[in-house]
Amino acid sequence: MVDLDTGTPGPRAATRHALNFILITIALDALGLGLLAPVIPRLIVHLTGEGLARAAEYGGWLTATFAAVQFVAGPVLGSLSDRYGRRPVLLISLGAFGVSYVLMALAPSLAWLFAAQVLTGIFGATPATAGAFVADLTPPAERARHFGMLAAAFGVGLIIGPALGGALIAYGERVPFLAAAGLSLVNLVYGLRVLPESLRPQLRRELSWQRLHPVGLFTELGAIKGVGLLLAAMLLQRIASSTLPATWPYFTMQQYGWSAREVGYSLALFGIATVASQVWLLRRVERRLGARYTAALGLALLIVACVGLASGIGPLLAVLSVPLSTMGFMAGPALASALSVSVGTDQQGAIQGAIASLQGVAAVITPLVMPWLFSRFSAGAFGITLPGAPYLLAAALAAIAIVLIARAAGKSQR
Numbered sequence: 001m002v003d004l005d006t007g008t009p010g011p012r013a014a015t016r017h018a019l020n021f022i023l024i025t026i027a028l029d030a031l032g033l034g035l036l037a038p039v040i041p042r043l044i045v046h047l048t049g050e051g052l053a054r055a056a057e058y059g060g061w062l063t064a065t066f067a068a069v070q071f072v073a074g075p076v077l078g079s080l081s082d083r084y085g086r087r088p089v090l091l092i093s094l095g096a097f098g099v100s101y102v103l104m105a106l107a108p109s110l111a112w113l114f115a116a117q118v119l120t121g122i123f124g125a126t127p128a129t130a131g132a133f134v135a136d137l138t139p140p141a142e143r144a145r146h147f148g149m150l151a152a153a154f155g156v157g158l159i160i161g162p163a164l165g166g167a168l169i170a171y172g173e174r175v176p177f178l179a180a181a182g183l184s185l186v187n188l189v190y191g192l193r194v195l196p197e198s199l200r201p202q203l204r205r206e207l208s209w210q211r212l213h214p215v216g217l218f219t220e221l222g223a224i225k226g227v228g229l230l231l232a233a234m235l236l237q238r239i240a241s242s243t244l245p246a247t248w249p250y251f252t253m254q255q256y257g258w259s260a261r262e263v264g265y266s267l268a269l270f271g272i273a274t275v276a277s278q279v280w281l282l283r284r285v286e287r288r289l290g291a292r293y294t295a296a297l298g299l300a301l302l303i304v305a306c307v308g309l310a311s312g313i314g315p316l317l318a319v320l321s322v323p324l325s326t327m328g329f330m331a332g333p334a335l336a337s338a339l340s341v342s343v344g345t346d347q348q349g350a351i352q353g354a355i356a357s358l359q360g361v362a363a364v365i366t367p368l369v370m371p372w373l374f375s376r377f378s379a380g381a382f383g384i385t386l387p388g389a390p391y392l393l394a395a396a397l398a399a400i401a402i403v404l405i406a407r408a409a410g411k412s413q414r
Helices: 011-036 040-048 052-084 086-106 110-123 126-137 140-171 175-194 214-222 227-256 260-289 291-311 315-325 327-340 345-378 389-412
Strands: none
Touching: 011 086, 011 126, 011 140, 011 175, 040 052, 040 110, 052 086, 052 110, 052 126, 052 214, 052 345, 086 110, 086 126, 086 175, 126 140, 126 327, 126 345, 140 175, 140 260, 140 291, 140 327, 214 227, 214 345, 227 260, 227 291, 227 315, 227 327, 227 345, 227 389, 260 291, 260 315, 260 327, 291 315, 291 327, 291 389, 315 327, 327 345, 327 389, 345 389
8 A cells, every 4th residue: 555645656646546546435325324314214113113203203213323423523534533633533533334234234123223324323433534635735725626526426416325225225235234244344345445644743732621522612713714604604614505305205295286206207317407506517617716705605595495496386497496505515615624734734624613513513414494484484373484595594694604605704814
């Protein structure tokens, strides 16, 4: 294996293999999560002996558990990678992922599923370390493109995962879990062979309790000019961008009478458009506008899409709004790039850990708040019947995020 620190022969090949490994890791993380999506309800029914309605409640708590643990674990993994390097943290996380899938495959009770979900949540913050690895290997001008590739890899995994899980369940409800564990093991072996360490020893920093918990980490990072505002914008962007996938099936079925097949096709379009925006469009726009303006543009286009959806004019406008709404996801890598260049080399793990933590917060808030808003306003809450209320809120959050980005730019220039 070539060590990037020493510059021994073949550093470009080593960098290429390392980045490929990172992309595969992120894709497999998402594929594993997506692979289990169609399987978890049946397993919960089998373990509890209760119906699907009750299983849905348990499933919601499992998702919330994962997100809550990720909120806490993100800063820890990020700080550990700043202290001990990216390689050991990534490889240990992959091994733990495999163990969690085995636990799910062998689960004799619902408690085992929750225990496995806690383990997955702890090490599911691997995007934090992966993002820090990318920041180590790429110059600032290239980071938005590479962060976009990470997001696209995650999107590809989410597209393939559910379809694969639905196919594998025909061989048994535990088989998809074993498949996910096998994929993690194969990638772990690949990583042991090709993954170098990207963080030089002289750039590592000591651990401190303040950086190991979210409050202390955000306090430290918030003291850097403009970083607190960008982190707040990142949280709002995550919530606003996740609103469509969280409410789309309910909204389109009620508003337009769509079937499950039509909803599935439209979500496939959403996934394809999301990947295209991250891989193809982001690089071209960011090259011309820079990270902050790219983020603001993506959020502005998301606002247009959300207002169009909220109007409920017709299914054609809804379909046209789907690819436009994915521009909000383009803002994510652009913001991650802006944050990465705002902190020092020895803080890349910390800033990526903070981003992973914010993803956990958004993953709790969005599925709890947005479907609830849809339900309430569909039933005429407060004397207003407005099924598109979640999209109006998402548009408002995106608008606030644009203001925060503008204010952060002003502060950093002082």
